[in-house]
Amino acid sequence: MEDILRPIYQERASQPGTLGVILIEKNQKASAFTDTFDAVLLVITNDETNKVYIKHYAYENKKAALHIVSETQLREWIMFGTNRKIFEWLYNGKILFDRNEFMDQLKEEIRDFPFYGRKVKMGLEFAKLIRRYMDGKSFFENKQYLDAYNHVVHSLHHLGRLAVIENGFHPEVTVWNQVKQIEPEIYKLYEELVTSEETLDKRLELLFLASEFLIHSKTEIGAGHLLEVLKEKEYWQFQEILTHPELEIYSVDLGMLIEYLVERKVIKVIEKETKGSGLFHRFYAYTSES
Structure with missing residues (x-):
């Protein structure tokens, strides 16, 4: 296979902008890793x-796919976890070309998983977790059990991924195998939700009760990145938080995360008068009491 594809990757390797080339071959047990292609x-x-x-x-x-990806896009995928197959490719792919040891250094960087990268990824996962959990709870309270179930499953995925990252690993495509080893308590919650013979509403009720504590226990580490930024000044308008260079990545999940932290008294609300009678500006501040 490598011989057949050699002209393609040699042509790319000869270009001065190419930093590295990796070959990923299909594993019959996990063909989804290569999008069913025989080689990537x-x-x-x-x-x-x-x-x-x-x-x-x-x-x-047979069929093969050529993926040409900019370094910027690759690092974005690694940081935000938006292309989970990329870790499988980088871990298990065969390096065919490596300019100035770029690929070796990248793989070492991924293995080391620098703390700043972990902190940001945990923040993103926690924000998504809170969004899904709160939406699921709202659907549950309105007896929309199927919609609640969908959101709760996603919230548990984010909780599982958060636990994996907290322990210094990148979440893989088969994340529940990792969670089972790292935080069996979360795995058990997920297993009970999807396999229990209880009625759906009863399963959801029990899960909300059990997961409340788990989510609360992850608040400090999950919100650590956001709170570190908020310590930079005394108080913030929401728009200032939303457009901060380090926080804009939280996007649509930021508002829900802020409100959750207000409820938990991790962030306090400061009200300042407006020109309108009885109307106040709402500001947010880190509270040292948390």
């Missing part, structure tokens, strides 16, 4: 013209 060539480049360029090939009744 991942080319990483410093050319930012196209963040992602994909081309498909056919050979000997």
Whole structure:
């Protein structure tokens, strides 16, 4: 297979902007890792013209895919976890070309998982967790049990991923295998939700009771990144938080996260008078009491 694909990757390797080339071959037990293709060539480049360029090939009744990805896009996927297959590719792919040991250094960086990267990823997962959990609870209280179930399953995924990151690992595609080893309590919650013979409303009721404590126990580490930024000044308008360079990545989940932390008295609300009678501006501040 490598011989057939050699002309393709050699052409890319000869280009000065190419930083590395990896070959990923399909595993029959996990073909989804390669999107069912028999082989994937991942080319990483410093050319930012196209963040992602994909081309498909056919050979000997098989199929291959060429993925040309900019370094910026790759690091975005690694930071935000928006392309989970990329970790599988980087972990298990065969390095065919490596300019100035770029690939070796990248793989070492991923293995080391610097603390700042972990802190940001935990913040993003926690924000998504709170959004899904609160939405699920709202649906449950309105007896919309199927919608509640959907959100709760997603919230448990985020809780599981948060636990994996907290322990210094990148969440893999098969994240529940990791969670089972790292935090069996979360795994048991998930297992009971999807396999229990109780009625759906009863399963959800029990899960909300059990997960409340688990989520609360993750608040300090999950909100750590946000709170560190809020310590920079005495109080903030919401728009200032939303547009802060380090916090804009939280996007639509930020408002719900702030309100959850207000409820938990981790963040306090400061009201300041407006020109309107009885109307106040709402500001937010980190409270040292938390």
